[in-house]
Amino acid sequence: MNRWFLLLITLFFQANCLYNPIVREVLELDGQGKKDEYLKYLPFFLGPSSIGARMTPTLGNLIRTDSQIHVVFNRSMDPESFSAILGSSLTAVWSDTFQSNDTVTLTGNHPIGIITFTMDAKDSNGNQMQTITGNYTVVSTNTNLYYVSVFGNDGNLGTTPTNPKQTIPSAISGSVAPAAILVSAGEYPLTASLSLVEGVSLYGGFSQDFLNRDLSATTTRIFDSRTGTDLIAIVAGPAVSVATYFDGFTVQSANDATTIQSTAFFCNGGSPIISRNRMLGGTASTGSGYSIGIRISGASPNIIDNYNIQAGDALDTFGIFIENSSSPTITNNTISGGLASGSDHALYSGPQNNNPIISNNVISGKTGSISYGLNSSFPSNVTLTNNFINGGSGNLSIAIYNGAGNGTSRGNYTSNRLFTSGGTNRFCMYEAGITAPTYNSPISFNNNQLFDCPSGLYFDNNTPIFDFNTINGGTNGGALYTGNF
Incomplete structure (x- = not known):
């Protein structure tokens, strides 16, 4: 009885094995077309425990x-x-x-x-x-799609994944707006500044067949291979608006130790949406040059969700440089300065009527004779909320610097974490200007956390302050400050 039972069980399993697609594929019981179909959907036939x-x-x-x-x-x-x-x-x-x-x-x-x-x-x-x-x-539904690959050819139309262009400038010049240019992984050198065109958006991070896009695993790198006196990799001129996206790239500006300027991205009056990129300023002269990740002049771009905006090595270094009445929105980015022989700034807002809105970023100064998380020069009026701000490790390191003015308050700083990581003199909040009319108190300074600033949690009227009772309502011009700890 036991032998007959075992025989029946054996025959049952053998018969069922013939219905298993893996067994059928190994024994070549199906035609090639059916085998290919099985292999294509093999994860589904295997029946994983989780829903796929x-x-x-x-x-x-x-x-x-x-x-x-x-x-x-x-x-x-x-x-x-x-x-x-x-x-x-x-x-x-x-x-x-x-x-x-x-x-x-x-x-x-x-x-x-x-x-x-x-x-x-x-x-x-x-x-x-x-x-x-x-x-x-x-x-949008009417967007014209164009394709660029390191394996393409600029003689192609670039209108399908199978006939891509080879260079981004060729794709831009051949495009009709509204357009989206899809750029696959690879290295794309520049021999001149790349100028954006209104309504022609650039998207990096695609696989070579353009079927997949994974920015965490795929790098599309644009790099400035030039030498010279004034080197800017990407330029957005005045016609460029928020209808134009620049998304999913690594941009490396030029490395030339004799150049005056090495900038990865310059919003020269243009206000595109700049998202999910790595913007890397290059090397410039340590005697007279400056390195910038993103420079904004007379513009209001949206700078969001960028993985890294960083300066390189130069006399003066800037992760983001804001000037000439600009009002950018800067949200959810990682921003850092560089290695400066002079002054280093993760964020700099120059002495014009700039009104940047800066929130939910990680902002880090690096090294120099002075290093800043944020340097805001009067009459710039920065709104700074929910940021993590490190003044860096310069000889003088400052998380937030409020530049000397005319006695008119500027700056709204709320719910930020302020600290420094090194240096001889280290301050979390620094008000420049000693007496009226040159002092410049923030409009508001509330609910901020201040720590690791051994030279002064708050520098006010040429006096370092170390206790929060004074910071909350006791500073010169700060009677309404509250909630700092």
């Missing part, structure tokens, strides 16, 4: 406002439990690919921009999937 989904286009990609998103799950799903949001709720149409209700097509009128996507569902057995979260870059 294959999305087309993949998360992180560029889509139009009317694009469909196609999702194939590795099991039957419960349509009633399903939700997907891309700016607003998407319409879901279910179908069967391998099993019932394992495929959904999502449609909607997607908002333009870098938009968060979320998707939730349960399978047909009531098991909850792990929420899928990411983003899509959404462009």
Whole structure:
């Protein structure tokens, strides 16, 4: 009896093995077309314990406002439990690919921009999937798409992934706005400054076949290979507005130890959206030069979610340099100065009517005879909220410097963390100007955390202050300051 039972069990498993796609592939029981189909969807046949989904286009990609998103799950799903949001709720149409209700097509009128996507569902057995979260870059329906690859050719039209241009300037000059230029991973040298064009956006970080975009794993690097006296890698002139995006690149400005200026990105009157980049100022003369990550002159760009904005080595170094009545919005970036033989600034707002709004950034001065987290020169009026600000480790290191003025208050500083990391003289908040009319108190200085500033938590009227009772309401011009600790 036991032998017959074992024989039946053996025959049962052998028969079932013949239905296993892996066994069938190994034994070559199917034709090549069927084998390829099995291999394509192998993760789904293997039946993982968690709910899996294959999305087309993949998360992180560029889509139009009317694009469909196609999702194939590795099991039957419960349509009633399903939700997907891309700016607003998407319409879901279910179908069967391998099993019932394992495929959904999502449609909607997607908002333009870098938009968060979320998707939730349960399978047909009531098991909850792990929420899928990411983003899509959404462009208008009438956007013309162009492609650039290091393996392309500037003789190509660049209008399809299979005939890309080789250089970004060629793609810009051949484009018709509104346009999006998709640039695959690789190294793109510049032999002249690259000038942006209104309505022609640049997006880096694509795979070579342009099917995937993962900025954390893929680098599209634009670098200035020149030498000379005044070197700027990217320029946005006055015609360029927030309708133009520059997203997903590493930009390295020139390294020339004799040059006066090495700047990665110059908003010269132009106000594009600059997002998810690494902006690296290069090397300039340590005797007379300056290195800048992003320079803003007479402009109001949106600078958001950049991974690193950093100066290089020079006499004076600036992560971001603001001048000539500019009002940029600077949010969720990592910003740092450089290695200066003179003064180093993570953020500098010059002596004009600048009104930058700066929030939720990590701001770090580095080294020099003086290093600053923020140097705000009168009459610049900075609004600074929820930032992490390190004055650096210069001989004199200052987290926030409020420049001398005419007695008129400038600057709103709220809920920031201020500290220094080194130096001989170290201050968290420094008011320049000793007596009226040259002193310049902030309009507001509230709810800030101050620490690691052994020379003075607050420098006021030529006097260092170390106790919070004085800082909160006892400084010259600061009777309403409160909540600092």
